[in-house]
Amino acid sequence: MGKRESIGIGLMGLGVVGGGVARALKEREEAIANEVGCPLRLKKVLVRELAKKRTAKVEPYLLTTDPRQIIDDPEIDIVIEVIGGESPALEFIKEAILRGKHVVTANKEVIAKHGPELLSLAQEKGVDILYEASVGGGIPLIAPFKQDLLANKLSAIYAIINGTTNYILTRMASEGLDFSSALKQAQKLGYAEPDPANDIEGIDAAYKLAILATLAFHTVVRPQDVYCEGISRLGSRDFRYAKELGYAIKLLAIAKEKDGSVEVRVHPVFIPEDLLLAKVDGVYNAVQVEGDLVGRVIFYGQGAGAAPTSSAVVADVINLGQRINLGVSITSSLRLDPTKRIKPISEIETRYYLRLSTVDRPGVLAQISKILGDLQISISSVIQRETDVATKSAQIVLMTYPAQEWAMQRALEQIEKLEVVKEISNFVRVED
């Protein structure tokens, strides 16, 4: 195979991200051609409706509502899938691979749920599927895991990979807003969807974590393997106590490996306020990776949006274009270690923050401490305060030393049954 005259591109999806990709391909046509060694030609763009008004300037004759116009076109070498969602994107990607086309996708749901199978299928067909844009927008993340950090045995990932929730938590922390006001602000600014469940319940972050953990630990992690708690239970009081104790509250996606067991979880976390991750504010994302050689590295940037996502998509397209133009066939494959297991959440060990509403009388703390002590959970600090005279209730805030999750859950059940305890107001894990 010699040098090519041009490389054909099929674009599936012309929404926010698709429009950004179309614009980026058009605007930097020449620079991209220089990098690839020949021009890229956008051959067809799949849309749902032909007539819809769009900000993206794409020649009308390129638009089609028929996916076969892309999948069956022998002049299309690379299919860019930016439709999003599981179906029909998954079917389109599979079809494209089966027809010998390379695929670039920004689809976290498809990759999280079906990545390993798609990679195998692509390898079988001698093509590649790249998905840098599926996690962290334009921040280089997939490539570092696949290449730059390869020499390491990785032990942990701590990631802020959902901009919506980080924006909400930032507003709650800086302005003392409660959750629902902060959510409304985020929705007003377009940082949260009208139906925000996917973001605030941590599902979006769980998809992304499954993708990263699969690469980092060489074992297939599915979204359903990820223990998941959202941010809606956090109150402004938790932020005040966190600050007093020297912590920030972040929704972290955490993956760790130890002795062949992998833990993967998404939930709110207290982290020391002097950590760099604690200072990642607003819609920004940051992924901290720990490896035995490299130590701690952090990748930071905008995790979403048309332009940052296009940055990753177009880089993947250039990468594939270079290989096609050189006549070089490199297919990605996951090196998998079948012996690894996923730890259930009950087996994790961490520190805990606990906020309780109790009756205001002597001996309450002693009863709570006894339950914790009997389960070998040690208390590292206590704040008791804010007695509400009207309701005769007190607030007790506890931080524990590292304890097992199952023990902590058992303790919570018992504490909740105490006559003196009105309510377990919140319960947040702590990572130092």
Add this chain to the structure above:
Amino acid sequence: MGKRESIGIGLMGLGVVGGGVARALKEREEAIANEVGCPLRLKKVLVRELAKKRTAKVEPYLLTTDPRQIIDDPEIDIVIEVIGGESPALEFIKEAILRGKHVVTANKEVIAKHGPELLSLAQEKGVDILYEASVGGGIPLIAPFKQDLLANKLSAIYAIINGTTNYILTRMASEGLDFSSALKQAQKLGYAEPDPANDIEGIDAAYKLAILATLAFHTVVRPQDVYCEGISRLGSRDFRYAKELGYAIKLLAIAKEKDGSVEVRVHPVFIPEDLLLAKVDGVYNAVQVEGDLVGRVIFYGQGAGAAPTSSAVVADVINLGQRINLGVSITSSLRLDPTKRIKPISEIETRYYLRLSTVDRPGVLAQISKILGDLQISISSVIQRETDVATKSAQIVLMTYPAQEWAMQRALEQIEKLEVVKEISNFVRVED
């Protein structure tokens, strides 16, 4: 070419980094073989003295003092150069390339001074030269510029890429130490060399910046193009004023492109204390890159040390190994735009911090302000204080709005000549 039975490695240098590389290759032999598709075989290790005691456990029969044992060995496919310094490393690298060997190097000086020529030579010979470890230790930096950020038009790099100076500045800021005490502490802990000039004068950072700017802006930037000021003039007073004004002081390596002109400079900088870069402390490095699509991304981690550097070297070796094993020849090349020019420092525009010692009498500030005003330099804030009764002198601290460097230099000359000015105590550029 089919799959290989093994790939031969020649290691040049067995110091701190070389020892780390040898250890990493040995310890993770199996994982590396899995990634590459065949085992790597360490064939020879070049050392200065055979008899020297070493912590690195390398079979004695592998050691040699003769570079030809590596350069002339047809079974060596990849030469790892971790000798450091310009000569003889440069000659060894050239020889290796001429004999058709791929090269992996951690040598910032050689790459900064001769990178473009070595890349051309390698391309001619159909081999590649990779140098991820030359900047930022194990932090993925070269690969992102070469691949992941390719779709962007990059506009700026702000980098903390010298751990020694960042450690010293961190100690000065947090403990109020003066420069020489902080340097002594750094030397005691092994973070600074007995002769620290290369680090504290910014030369090391200039090498690294030349490498990054060449990749980022597609034009050849040499170390001598980089304007360079070290940190030794900073006093504990400057840190106190910086804090009062809401700034941190960092030694930044800055590269910007605007309208085809590239500016490259290394000097102490006031940066707003709420920026993430301001929070990069101790020996850690961080590189902030700004692109038109991706926005602002930051790469953070340990910029030096045997293990982090090995992480990058071994990743490069794996990368080359994979290509050799697949029989794929990909050579890196710099896409250069010959129309770009390097801006002299006199043309840069930035804000300034100025600390003066003056006689303590009315009208002093008026005289200084007049000089600045006549040169179109506006003052944004003033602190006048700390009158020393014994010497009858006052301290004046000024911050300016953006001004041209040539105008500021002219102002400084005139201010220094004022009878009322005892001394221009310091002068630091400000980036917001």
